[in-house]
Amino acid sequence: MSLINKMLQDLDARGTPDGRGDAAGIRSVPERERGVSRALVFGGAAGLTAAAIALGWVYWKRPPVPPVLVSVATTPVAAPVPPVSAPVAVAPAPVAPARAAEPEPVFQAEEAAPAPAKLRLAELRRITEKPAKPAAALVLKTAAPAASERIIDGKQVTAQQRVENEYRRALAQLQDGRVSDAMLALQQTLQLDPRHQGARETLVRLLLEAQRPDEAARQLQLSLALDPKQPAQAMMLARLQLDKANGGTAALDTLMRSLPHATDNGDYRAFLAGVLQREQRYREAAEHYQLALQTAPDNSVWWMGLGIALQADNHPAQARQAFERAKGLQTLSPQLQAFVERKLVPLTAAVAK
Template sequence: MLRLATELAAPIPRAKRAPGKQSDAKVSQASQVAREAKATTSPASPVAKPAPPAQKTHAALAVAPEAARIDKRVDVTPRESAESGFRRAMSLVNQGRMAEGMDELKAALAADSGYELARQTLVALLLEAKRTSEAAGLLQEGLAINPANIAYAMLLARIHVERGDPHGALALLQKSEASAHGNAEYHAFVAAIYQRLGRHSEAVERYQRALRLSAGVGAWWVGLGISQEALSRPQDATESFHRARGTGSLSPELIAYVERRLKQLR
């Protein structure tokens, strides 16, 4: 088409006139053909003129990049967006840019509220920054999404205890009871709250459940001994304090406390 248009646009070279009638006839015949060709390409003809080649070329070039951009577009899932935000957040936190890192974690949760790694990390950073109310709000949101998350329930219960609300902490933990059957730390935490409330029989039962699952935690043996002593069970308390000392896991403060209790119980 480009070649044909160029040829039509170019001037038609004149034929050399040769002497004689035959030449005149050929010229006359050529003129007649030219007139017919002109008539078929006149404005009255129903055949549309082809678009200028340059315009067609530019149109094709204008469309091609747009099509390429559409073809290369890739959909990103909410989880992928959250994971990308989490990586940026960790990079910022590692540089000491805590505020920016926390903003990225919030953006990650806005993209995918069920992304627990971002929520756990943000809660930890908020607690470290003493922004307890914000941390509690995030934990409540997390429990609304996943009520079976024992870690969220225990953290939120600990905040209640620190605020002087052990009853609220206990009520919260009891809602998670069904999901915490084999969780030793959960039972020990519930036992400690019962002990703080003066409900020592329930505290003993919970400490015993925790120690059946993990017998090497000395602090839980100490807690058991305290509640047994409060229930006037000195022999049981003495045994529990000895077991606590035998774990080798007590802090210096707890070792000193156990020694004092054992002297009192002799």
């Protein structure tokens, strides 16, 4: 305050001619009118500064606070609430009382924070309270492939699928004109499944086209030995057997084994009748021709065959009727039609006597 008084006195002195201030104008402030003393002001400022330094020293020198540990078993974890259009009142989750007898496993607060992909409180409690099984007790069950299955290119393939894959491969090779490869693939198919008729019949056809009848006959014999209920294959094998010298007996044996499975097959019976007629067993041949005609009464060729068998078995009247029926149907070729007419001449004369 003394500095301020001096400045005021200097200004007052500059404003008068004699350099003195007006006593009635500006005057010095007496010490008693200055209010608070300078000693008190400086003392208070020093005290505040000392207090601030002491507080700062206490703050910086205090020991670090350890991280807070949260007991998951006793602290409820709030589940995330999806946003809703209207306010929803959420009841606070009850806090389970802490058990003093058993120590609970604890987690860091950040680890127990709820998130959509994290476990809920009940699941955490179930995991922490339930003892974990030893690793040795955890056995992974893997389905082992059955004996009839194999792993091909990482895929589990059954025996039947392998057969069909091999058969399709053979057909694809045949379509590409690779006949030799197709035959090998068909043989491989039959090794996997000897009863695969599609592969067997295709292989037989290829062998016949390649002029290999003996191999074709062997394939047919193997097939009929496994399953005689195949009249078409039996007829095919019998034809191959008839081409050989004295093959009639083998052909009849083949046809008779499959006959029980072809009782309603007119073609089969007519073919058997022709083989019997070739072997001069005319009566049996006539019987099978008659059974065949029951399935196809207008087959002129079978009527002609019946007439031949009856005539050879010394039944001229019945033979004449059979030939006349064959002629009257008008479905024979010109050569066969002429053959029937020649047969009718002596039979008609014999009946007229």
